[in-house]
Amino acid sequence: MTPTYGTSPLPPLETLRGRRALVTGAALAERLAAVGVDVVVTGRTEHAGDSGLYGSLAEVAERIARHGVRVGTVVADLTDPEQRTGIVPSAEELLGGPIDLLVNNAAAAIYQPLADYPLHRRHLVFEANVHVPLDLVQAVLPGMLARGEGWIVNVSSATARLRQGPPFVLVPPGTAMSVYGASTAALNRLTNGLGAELLGTGVRVNGVEPRFGVLTEGADALVGELIDTAVMESMAEMVEAILALCRCSAEVAGQAMVSLDLIDHWKVPVNGTGP
Known part of the structure; x- marks a missing residue:
């Protein structure tokens, strides 16, 4: 679908001060803290070295705490339905109240051609990229609806878009991204449906994706040698779009x-301060 950006001016960043946020994936967490938001981050890697993944909750929490806000971490395997049922209650307890901002930023990307893509990997990708965001949305909604206010941002991917052809112009890693793209297309559809259902309640549900891609540490480790970094946007640009x-x-x-x-469209400066 073609997004509608509208012309409504954004309120100043100061309006975020004192709000409570739950963030999966850490890219936005420190930026939110810098403008006065209390933040809980969740993931399965508590300390550096606990897994082969980049970064850890402890490292992120240490950086957030420097901004003088309340910070908490919830260790959980998001793809385990039983573990993720406790994430929102734990976050609300750590922050001392219901969640105002939910950012679904964590994702699973397993790149492999479709001809031999195994079922267990498909289940994992859709669990992480579709079911996790929706479960967390459903968990924070009662508190948001009771207050008549809330913001939910689902971070998607440019791979959700259909490739035009034939002929097909595929950038590396090409069709190996199809399952990941299908899961993020599903997330976009859920975002659209939630936004329609909740219109008028004060709860805003929206999604954002890069124009092409963002070279995060995880993406660099997976496919960094395959992609043209010249067309990638900066992490700062993506973070400011989410923050908006x-x-x-x-x-x-x-x-x-x-x-x-x-x-x-919204004249959002990418300079670390914002309007």
Whole structure:
């Protein structure tokens, strides 16, 4: 779908001060803390060296705490339905109240051609990228609806878009991204449906994806040698686009926006301060 950006000006960043946020994946967490948001981050790697993944909750929490906000961590394997049922209650206890901002940023990306893509990997990708976000949305919704206010941002991917052809112009790793792209397309559809259902309640549900891609540490480890870094956008640009949707007006609902387009339409500066 083609997103509708509208022209509503964003409120100042100061309006975020004192709000409570739950973030899966850590890219946005420190930026939220820098503007005064209390933050809980969740993931399965508590300390560096606990897994082969980049970073840890302890490292992120240490950086967040420098901003003087309340910070908490919830260790959980998001793809385990039983473990993730406790994430929102734990986050609310750590922050001393219901969640105002939910950012579904964590994702599983397993790149492999479709001809031999195994079923267990498909289950894992859709569990992480579709079921986890929706379960967390359902868990935070009662508190948001009771207060008549809340912001939910689902981070998607440019791979959700259909490739035009034939002929097909596929950038590396090409069709190996198809299962991942299908899962993020499903997430976009859920975002659109949630935005429609909740319009008028004060709860804003929107999504954002990069124009092409963001070279995070994880993506670099997976496919860094295959992609053209010249077309990648910066982490700072993606973070500011997400931050804008964390304070958008109630008129913005069910959109799957493109980060650089959002920044252009809403005149969002990418300079570490914001409007």
